[in-house]
Amino acid sequence: MRRSVSIVFVFLAVLGMGLPLAAQQFPPPFQEPYTTASLWNDLMRGNTVYKGGSLPYTGIAGARERTADKQNPPVTVLSCSDSRVPPELVFGRTVGDLFVVRVAGNVADPFEIASIEYAIDHNWTKLIVVMGHQNCGAVVEALKTDDPPTPSLVSLVQRIRESFVGLPLWPEKDRVERGVKANALSSAAYLLAHSTVIRKAVLDKRVGLIVAYYKLESGEVEVLQQ
Ligand SMILES: [Zn+2]
Structure with a gap:
């Protein structure tokens, strides 16, 4: 009896010591070996x-120091420029964790594709996340029949419009959400169609690809395709 009590005591003591240690490190490092599932679990x-509602960041100076002369971010995120969708916060990650490409409407053209290829070529990326978000202003603009006021904006919304397959059948109340989701899926497909480097890495299963949808109110990230 005494033995079992002392074992329980030791267990509790170790647990008690472990808690503050765990609390001292946020976020914990990505778990190796990196797989699509392990990286996504860490992001989730x-x-x-x-x-x-609160991120207990610690060790930021250490992360800066570790990554000052090198980086190895295993996750690349293509997401919107929207101020309400900061990937490092949404996924609770820190300096050196994410290679992020942000552009209004999370669509990719040569420079965005080049950025993603750069991270793959350096053998950093093991997972690409293409993330659209609730009430995306770029998608709202693309859903309007009028064009926006500048040639650059017109080319952006035209790209987004290409993803609106079946739009006339979409119920009015769901149009923005359906548009955002269609655009995110189409944007991921565009990467595969327009970059040999990305396509080969994904087909060879060296790099995973997840399409996600971010909800502004709850902060939740939902998987659309993986
Ligand atoms: Zn947006």
Whole structure:
């Protein structure tokens, strides 16, 4: 009896010592070996903390120091420029964790594709996340029948419009959400269609590809395709 009590005591003591240690490090490093599932789980763990409303970041100076002369971010994110969708916060990650390409409407053209290819070529990327978000202004503009006021904006919304397959059948109340989701899926397909480097890496299963949808109110990230 005494033995089992002392074992329980030791267990509790170790647990008690472990908690502050765990609390001291946020976010914990990505778990190796990197797979699509392990990286996504780590992103979702960070997202759960973010949804809770506070991120207990620690070790930022250490992360800066470790990455000052090198980086190895295993996740590349293509997401919108929208100020309400900061990937590092949404996924609860820190300096050196994410290679992020942000552009209004999370669509890719040569420079965005080049950025993603650069990270793959350096053998950093193991997972690409293409993330659209609730109430995306770029998608709202693309859904309008009038064109926006500048040639650059017109070419952006025209690209987004290409993804609106079946638009006349979409119920009015769901149009923005359906547009955002169609655009995110189309944007991921565009990467595969227009970059041999990305396509080969994904087909060879060296790099995973997940399409996601971010909800502004709850902070939740939903998987659309993987
Ligand atoms: Zn947006």
